[in-house]
Structures are given as C-alpha cells and as structure tokens.
Amino acid sequence: MKISRIKIKSYKTIKEIELSINDITTLIVGKNNIGKSNVLKSLELFFNNLSSKSKEAIIDKEDYRFNTERVEVRVTFDDINGQLNKLRERITQERSKRVNKENLYRFELLYLQFEALKSQRNKLEVVLEIKRRNNSKNFSINYNPTEPKLKKYRSLILKRDLLESIFPSEFVKLLNDKNIGWDFYKNVIVDETEEEFKITYRELTGEILKSDYKPQKTDVESLKTNVVQYLSETQRFLYVPAYRGEKEERNLILDRLFDIIIDDLITTRGVTKDYDTITDAIWGTGKYSNKQNIDSVISKRTESLIEKITKDSISSITGFEFDKPNKKEIRRGILKLMIGKPSLFLNDGVKTTFASKGTGIQSSFMITLMKALSEFEFINSTDILLVIEEPEAFTHPQLTREIMDLMLDVKESNTQFIIASHSPVVVNYVKARNVIRLAEICPKDKIKHTINAVNYDTNYTKEDWNLIDRIADVNLSEIVFADYVIFVEGEGDKAILELLFKELLPKTFHKLSIVSISGNYQIFKLLKLLQYFTIPWILVTDKDSFVEKTFEDEIKITLRNLDDFFTKYQISETFKESYTNVLNNHLVDKIISKNSIATGVKMGQLIKRINDIKDGVNEDLKSEIFKIISEKINDSFITDEDSVKIINSFNQKMLSNKIPLYSLESDLEGFIVNKETYKYTYSVYRKYYPEKADNFDAETNHFTEQEKIRYIRECIGSKTSMLKRIPNKAKTVKKPHIPIEIISDYLHSKDRNSNLLDVFPNLKILVSFLKEKI
Incomplete structure (x- = not known):
C-alpha cells in the first residue's frame, strides 16, 4: 500500500493541513521557513512511533504547536484491494511448501481483517494521536467495519478455529491440499446450542463444548490493532535530511541504511531464503552451522548489493566496496561481520573513502544509495516511503538532474518518494499535479500557520492536466515559488519591468515573479494551473489586447477577379505574377485579403473572455470597461497626458472589481x-x-x-x-x-x-496595488 493523503494537526507551524500524495513522486515547494520540513518531519514522527514498541511517544517538546494539547497525524493508505492480492500471494506461497501453520494463519487472519476494514473508497486511514500531558501515543484506524462485514469476519474465524479444534489432523491435511482453496473452511456449517458447537464439513461431523473452546479475539479494536502492527512491519520510512555535510549526519544516515540489510537478512523469518543459513551459522547449530555457509551468503548478498547500487548511482561513481573488520569468532561477531559500521570506498576514477569525497558527491550518493538499498530484496508486501529534503543540496544543476533521473526511474516499484525542494531544476522534473505548494497565513494577533495552497476542488479532467503539463514547462518553477506573479507578453517586457520594479519595490521585489508567456492570450491556457495552486497573479499588457480594430470586409481573390483587385487597390503589376503562381497551385482555392485601414473598434479578447478570468462579470460591466479603454481611440491625436488618464481610469476599474488585468498605455x-x-x-x-x-x-x-x-x-x-x-x-x-x-x-x-512614477505614471496604480498584496 502507498500513501495517498496526509492530515496533520497541531504540529510545529502546522495548525491543520491536508495534502494529497501521488503514488510515485510528490514534490513539496514553498518559501524558506514555510513548513516544508515540518510536513516531512510529521511523517517521520508517524512512522518512528509506528515502528516503536514503547508506549511512550517518540517526540520532542518543540514538536507541539504553541498552546495545544496534542499532535495528530493521519495517514491514508491506498489500494486495499492491492494489499489483499499481496496477502493472497503470500498465502499461496506458504501453501506451496510444507505448511508453517503459524505463518499461514497469520496471513489468513490479516486477509480477513483487511477485507473487513476495506471501505468503499478502497483506502485505510491510520491515526496517530500524541498527548502533550504524558507523551502517550495511540494508533487507531478511522473506520469501523459494517455489521455485515464484521459478522462475516467473525463467522469465518469461528469456522476455521472449530474445524482445527475438532479435527486437527484432518485440518493439517486440508492445509496441505493444493487442490482446494485456502479458505476452504468457509464451507463449514456451524450449529450452535447453549452448551456446544456442532460442525459439518464434507463427510466430517463433530461437536465441541463451549467450555472447551477458547475463542479468538474478534472485537473491532483487536482487529485494528493487528492491522496496525502489520503496517509497522511492512511500511519502511527512510528519511534523508537537507543537511548532509557533517560526519555525524552522514553516519546517522549510513547506520539507518545498513539497518535495512539487517532487517532483510536476520529478522524476516520464513521470508528470506537465506534465513536458516544465517541463523545456523550465528548459533553454530543445525545443518548450516558451517561458517563457510555464512561467508557464501554474505559474499553473494554483498556482490548483489554492490551491483545494484553501482547501477543506480550517479554516473561519476563506478564502484564501491565495504571495508569489513577482521573475522573473529562467528557466534559473537557475525552481526558486526555482516553489518558493523562498514567504511565505504567510492571509485570515481580515484578510489578513496566516502568521507574524503566532495560534499556534492557525498550528498547525491547517499540519496541513490538509499533508493538502491530500499529496493534490495524486500519481501513483496513491503512498501518504502523515501523522503528527501533538498536533493539539490550541495550539487550543481547537472548533478541534480542526474539524481532526479535516478529517483524517478521507477516502474512497478514499491518505492514512493516525497521530496521538498527550492530548486527550479527539481520542479521542472515533476508534473504540475504532483506538486504541493505551501503558503502561510498570519492572522492579526495570532500565530502564523502553514497551509496547503493547492485547490483540490478543481476536479480537472485528464485533458485539463495534459494541457497544464504542456504549457507549464519552465514557467512552473517560477510560478510556484512566488508570492505574486506578474505575467507579461514577451521577454523584453519582462526584462524592463524587472529593472523598474527593482527600484520601485526595493524591499519586496524578491517576492515577485515576472513571467513571460509569449502572447497575452496564453493566459487562458494558464488559468487552470493558477486556480489549482491558488497563485495570486496579474497580467500586464498593452492597450491593444483590450481593444481590437475592425476592418472592411474580406476580399476573396481568385484568378477571375485578380485584375479588378490590382486596379482597385493600385497595386504594382510586378506583384501580379506572384499572385498568379499562388492561385495556380492546385492546393490553393483563393487568397483572402483584408484592408489595412481600420474602420472601427471592438472589444478585445481579454474583455470578451473576462468571465474565464473572473466569475460574475456581467455584460454591463464589460461595456463600461470597454467604453473607458476605447475613449478617444479614433482621434487622430491623443496627448500622453490623456492617454495616461484613460489607462489609469481603466486600471482602477479593473482592480476595484478584482479583475487581475492591467493595461499600459502603449506597447513596449x-x-x-x-x-x-x-x-x-x-x-x-x-x-x-x-x-x-x-x-x-x-x-x-x-x-x-x-x-x-x-x-x-x-x-x-x-x-x-x-x-x-x-x-x-x-x-x-x-x-x-x-x-x-x-x-x-x-x-x-x-x-x-529620482521618482520613477513621475516618469512612468501609469505604473502608479500597479505599484500601489502590489504594495498592498506583498
């Protein structure tokens, strides 16, 4: 199962937030100190406590939000049907060999419990609650089985237990019979009296006194507790922090990485094929007690691991090896022999220790090492959540791209990535729908808190997302990090406004992002993206985008009326041959020409389609806006003063109606x-x-x-x-x-x-507006 949603309450800067998580890669972006790390840390809080057997929560005092009594983290796991399929496969695997009754029963029980807990949404929400008063933790599942599901679950457990209790030897034969389904006991018929149970299965009939039967716990809380325990065993959480430069931080990460190998080789009894070999060699008993067996397993596993990591690592790393301690007595030193605190030697043309490499190589190698180890021979039901802060840390753009390529090259994998980043390079690797933009709210006289700026109520279609992904491109990296976005038509407009706003808004210019969209009407393609991320924006363009000139009727030119056309418009005969050649082309039916002299004006597209930008603009307001912008447009001469006056009146009207369109009095x-x-x-x-x-x-x-x-x-x-x-x-x-x-x-x-607003007076309203917004 993979995570599909996270809800966090009262954790550090987070008052309450909800985030949708993609099944492969989710990127979290936002300004510094906005709360990106807090989202990742809340997941670490959840999984650390999930894997801990202590009743006391693993939490720092600073993790509690100011003046709150508890922290709550809700994690929704997706695709319960997929988990049921995995459990069915495990049951089949267990029955394919000599049956281990204990293992088989556990997987059967889990299957029935997941089936009972499966909601119509095919999801499972697990809640962690930690109370400040005593640091106590509690895990629960936010769903109660329906009565029919609970009744079915209890009935199947009862049938299985009764059949095994009354007919133990026959039950073992049934377990080992590959020709019948694993849930054969569903066909058991149970008759209950006040004193006993009577059962019938095929030719078998029998009874047992209720006083001799010890029923399994089938209450809802026991069911939930067992499922949560299973999640703690099969959900791996791996965290790569942003700061990876010091020896202590590196060692913490490496220790965590090698814990994975211990778990894989030692603690997964009945799962890994090498378990018996390793166990017998450690204790010196059993048929695999010869230490050469353990040497063989270790060498095979190490070679496989090195091959995997070298393949998945950055191109500058061509190999590495472990520096193992000297072999001593096998019983006492085997864990240290296998794992210990091995030294890494990297080979990028010069074989040297990991610690002696540059910071960028260390950082990037640890990320790719984490990915490779997380996928190293895990059992099928294990899912890995790999959380990385700033994969771009200490790396140049080309190396960052290589890291992203390696991380995102995931096909049918159990690994899921959540990344927090400030890098436009990273943003451009991820589709818009997989990006979460965090912002903050700071109410008056109250503590600021982190919010998710993504609008999940957009209900976009696949076609909508295809459009967004096509047009977002480089613009996305600019848009998602900005406090406010100013869209302009071209790169020249962008460069000039950047120069001016650096001086006009010296303290807040860094919060602006001025983005060229290569044509004003591209804004209509960007609208869905802006709505999804709830990004505040304004389009600054020239007057021509709001007013269109009208011309005389189209002139359709054919060979038949070509002479009349040249005579009427007094066009030189030297062009006639060119026109004739075009018209003689069998693919051309006619040439359509328009007069270059305007005969009037009409609403431009930005006014006609204003409702796409701002809901509730009626036709009367459109007409009023057009009347303002088109004033004196047919005059042969308009003074600059009059032009600025008209434009300022227009802009004031637009902004007072919260329409994010702004006009300059002319083109660039x-x-x-x-x-x-x-x-x-x-x-x-x-x-x-x-x-x-x-x-x-x-x-x-x-x-x-x-x-x-x-x-x-x-x-x-x-x-x-x-x-x-x-x-x-x-x-x-x-x-x-x-x-x-x-x-x-x-x-x-x-x-x-010294006062630029006197030089460019139609920027006054815009500057005043931006000062209010940022």
Missing part, C-alpha cells in the same frame, strides 16, 4: 520612450542605425518635442513602422534589446528623475 516601445528617456532612446538608435538616425534628424528638423517622441517610437520597432514601411526605420517589427538598453541607460544615468 511606446511605454519606455517619453520626454525623460528621449535622449537615451536617440543615443541607442544612433548607435545601432547611424544612417537611419541621420535621416531621422533631417525629417524631424521642424518637429515639436512630442512629435519627435512619437516618431522615434516608430523607428525603434513598433508595429506602425512595419505597417507604413517607412524606409529609414528598423527593418523588423521588434528588437527587444533596444528598449532594454534604453531603460538600463536611463536608470544608470546621473541626471535621471
């Missing part, structure tokens, strides 16, 4: 070129286009300052310059490096305006 070039930045713009333009700059000087000799500003905006690559095909301007539509260089030169100049 128009936004950064103004009275304050004009001379820096001209300097950069002349630097890259000296001849064009000479033409610009000649053309603008009698222009006003405002006219020069507008004209140079076109020259550095606005859409207008391509439309008008003006000879002295940039040949391509966009040259993002030019606006970036302009704004950088301006910000580093000595005579710049």
Whole structure:
C-alpha cells in the first residue's frame, strides 16, 4: 500500500493541513521557513512511533504547536484491494511448501481483517494521536467495519478455529491440499446450542463444548490493532535530511541504511531464503552451522548489493566496496561481520573513502544509495516511503538532474518518494499535479500557520492536466515559488519591468515573479494551473489586447477577379505574377485579403473572455470597461497626458472589481520612450542605425518635442513602422534589446528623475496595488 493523503494537526507551524500524495513522486515547494520540513518531519514522527514498541511517544517538546494539547497525524493508505492480492500471494506461497501453520494463519487472519476494514473508497486511514500531558501515543484506524462485514469476519474465524479444534489432523491435511482453496473452511456449517458447537464439513461431523473452546479475539479494536502492527512491519520510512555535510549526519544516515540489510537478512523469518543459513551459522547449530555457509551468503548478498547500487548511482561513481573488520569468532561477531559500521570506498576514477569525497558527491550518493538499498530484496508486501529534503543540496544543476533521473526511474516499484525542494531544476522534473505548494497565513494577533495552497476542488479532467503539463514547462518553477506573479507578453517586457520594479519595490521585489508567456492570450491556457495552486497573479499588457480594430470586409481573390483587385487597390503589376503562381497551385482555392485601414473598434479578447478570468462579470460591466479603454481611440491625436488618464481610469476599474488585468498605455516601445528617456532612446538608435538616425534628424528638423517622441517610437520597432514601411526605420517589427538598453541607460544615468512614477505614471496604480498584496 502507498500513501495517498496526509492530515496533520497541531504540529510545529502546522495548525491543520491536508495534502494529497501521488503514488510515485510528490514534490513539496514553498518559501524558506514555510513548513516544508515540518510536513516531512510529521511523517517521520508517524512512522518512528509506528515502528516503536514503547508506549511512550517518540517526540520532542518543540514538536507541539504553541498552546495545544496534542499532535495528530493521519495517514491514508491506498489500494486495499492491492494489499489483499499481496496477502493472497503470500498465502499461496506458504501453501506451496510444507505448511508453517503459524505463518499461514497469520496471513489468513490479516486477509480477513483487511477485507473487513476495506471501505468503499478502497483506502485505510491510520491515526496517530500524541498527548502533550504524558507523551502517550495511540494508533487507531478511522473506520469501523459494517455489521455485515464484521459478522462475516467473525463467522469465518469461528469456522476455521472449530474445524482445527475438532479435527486437527484432518485440518493439517486440508492445509496441505493444493487442490482446494485456502479458505476452504468457509464451507463449514456451524450449529450452535447453549452448551456446544456442532460442525459439518464434507463427510466430517463433530461437536465441541463451549467450555472447551477458547475463542479468538474478534472485537473491532483487536482487529485494528493487528492491522496496525502489520503496517509497522511492512511500511519502511527512510528519511534523508537537507543537511548532509557533517560526519555525524552522514553516519546517522549510513547506520539507518545498513539497518535495512539487517532487517532483510536476520529478522524476516520464513521470508528470506537465506534465513536458516544465517541463523545456523550465528548459533553454530543445525545443518548450516558451517561458517563457510555464512561467508557464501554474505559474499553473494554483498556482490548483489554492490551491483545494484553501482547501477543506480550517479554516473561519476563506478564502484564501491565495504571495508569489513577482521573475522573473529562467528557466534559473537557475525552481526558486526555482516553489518558493523562498514567504511565505504567510492571509485570515481580515484578510489578513496566516502568521507574524503566532495560534499556534492557525498550528498547525491547517499540519496541513490538509499533508493538502491530500499529496493534490495524486500519481501513483496513491503512498501518504502523515501523522503528527501533538498536533493539539490550541495550539487550543481547537472548533478541534480542526474539524481532526479535516478529517483524517478521507477516502474512497478514499491518505492514512493516525497521530496521538498527550492530548486527550479527539481520542479521542472515533476508534473504540475504532483506538486504541493505551501503558503502561510498570519492572522492579526495570532500565530502564523502553514497551509496547503493547492485547490483540490478543481476536479480537472485528464485533458485539463495534459494541457497544464504542456504549457507549464519552465514557467512552473517560477510560478510556484512566488508570492505574486506578474505575467507579461514577451521577454523584453519582462526584462524592463524587472529593472523598474527593482527600484520601485526595493524591499519586496524578491517576492515577485515576472513571467513571460509569449502572447497575452496564453493566459487562458494558464488559468487552470493558477486556480489549482491558488497563485495570486496579474497580467500586464498593452492597450491593444483590450481593444481590437475592425476592418472592411474580406476580399476573396481568385484568378477571375485578380485584375479588378490590382486596379482597385493600385497595386504594382510586378506583384501580379506572384499572385498568379499562388492561385495556380492546385492546393490553393483563393487568397483572402483584408484592408489595412481600420474602420472601427471592438472589444478585445481579454474583455470578451473576462468571465474565464473572473466569475460574475456581467455584460454591463464589460461595456463600461470597454467604453473607458476605447475613449478617444479614433482621434487622430491623443496627448500622453490623456492617454495616461484613460489607462489609469481603466486600471482602477479593473482592480476595484478584482479583475487581475492591467493595461499600459502603449506597447513596449511606446511605454519606455517619453520626454525623460528621449535622449537615451536617440543615443541607442544612433548607435545601432547611424544612417537611419541621420535621416531621422533631417525629417524631424521642424518637429515639436512630442512629435519627435512619437516618431522615434516608430523607428525603434513598433508595429506602425512595419505597417507604413517607412524606409529609414528598423527593418523588423521588434528588437527587444533596444528598449532594454534604453531603460538600463536611463536608470544608470546621473541626471535621471529620482521618482520613477513621475516618469512612468501609469505604473502608479500597479505599484500601489502590489504594495498592498506583498
């Protein structure tokens, strides 16, 4: 069984939190000190206490949340049907050889108990409660069998026990009969009187006085206790902490790793085929008492282990070996001989001890060693939960990628990973649905607490997740770590806003993540991702995304009307041959052309689809928003002051209605070129286009300052310059490096305006808004 859900209450910074866990890999992300380690530590608390036989809880005083009386950790195990299948296999294995009645009965009992506890959800929730008053612990299962299930369970146990008690020798024969099912006793017929039980099975009939029969405990609590005990034996929890650099921490991890080998070789009686050999050699009795037998087992196991670990480890490790102590008397020294505190020798071209390797190699090798050992010849029913803090610690990005490849190369494995990380490299290895984003709430006059920011109520389809996984890509690593995300159209917008916000929000800029989405309408593809992680965001774009120009009707050009088209629009005859060649292509039916002169305006897609972004926006509000943004749009000239006034009015309306869309008064070039930045713009333009700059000087000799500003905006690559095909301007539509260089030169100049909001006034509302949010 694997974990599918964790619920934690009153543990350190966690007041109450619930997390869904993927069956292979779950990644937990969030800011420093947000509580990622506390989630992992709560699991360690659960499993350490599960495996401990002490009645007193293993817990530190600091683990209790302030002013609370108890810690509670609920772990939901998934796929009870799968566990029933494993138990059936174990029962079959036990019956395939000479039957060990004790082992067989235990697995049969467990099968019947799991079947009784199985809910319709096919899950099992186990609850650990630790009380502060006396550090007492209690494990329970948060499900009571229904009366029909409990009745069936008790009936089967009674039938089995009665058949064995009344007919012991016949019962053993039935156990060893491979031709009948293991649950053959379900066909026993029981008749009960006040004084005795009478049974009938096939040709067998018999009775037993109730006073001579000792019934098994079949109460609900005994049933639950037995299942919890089984989980403690079959659930392995392995923890790799974030700090792995000091000798003490390394030794603790290595000691834990080698405990696994002891468990595998020594404590799994009746499971591992080498158990008898090892046991006889240790005690010097039995047919395997010859110490050469134990040497053979140890050598075989060690070679197998080395082969497994070398294969699964990072590529720079080509081999390793154990430095065993000298062999002494076999009876007293065998455990130390097999396990002890072996020294590791790594071979990455130079064979040296583990401790002498670089910190990054040590860190990464311990992770892959943990994985390899956790999968080393465990019994089929054992499940391993491998929890790793910061796999990127002490490693460079390429080594981190190699570690992630090794960890995630899991097919039909019992190993499950939960990883906590700050690394974008790690985030990009995991699908969005497998990422848990933690945040924090800090109510006034109250202690802050960790929350799960994931919205599990989204009910996304497989197609939704496929879309999210396709578009998230690198953006995901930026998005999940940020306090607030600003989406922009392109990399140029991103670079410029980063430069400006570093100065406008010096104390909180690091909490922002500015992400380019390569086109404003990509925001609609990102919405599901943002909703799932409940990420606060805003899209900053230019006015064109909210207002679309309309043009005359489409012109459908065919060979029949080609001459009329050229005459009507006075197009040079030199182009006719090209048009004719295209139309003569058998794959082309017609050419559709649109007039380049706008005849009006209409709502842009960001307004039309505003309900996808914010629920409850009615048509009246849409119309009001459009009316504001389209004011004076048909005027031949709008002053910069009027443009800023319109845009600010629009943005105020959007934000007051909690619509996360923000408009700049122009595209990138128009936004950064103004009275304050004009001379820096001209300097950069002349630097890259000296001849064009000479033409610009000649053309603008009698222009006003405002006219020069507008004209140079076109020259550095606005859409207008391509439309008008003006000879002295940039040949391509966009040259993002030019606006970036302009704004950088301006910000580093000595005579710049100290108040950037006076230079870029339509950022005032946005800056004020972000200050409130972060």
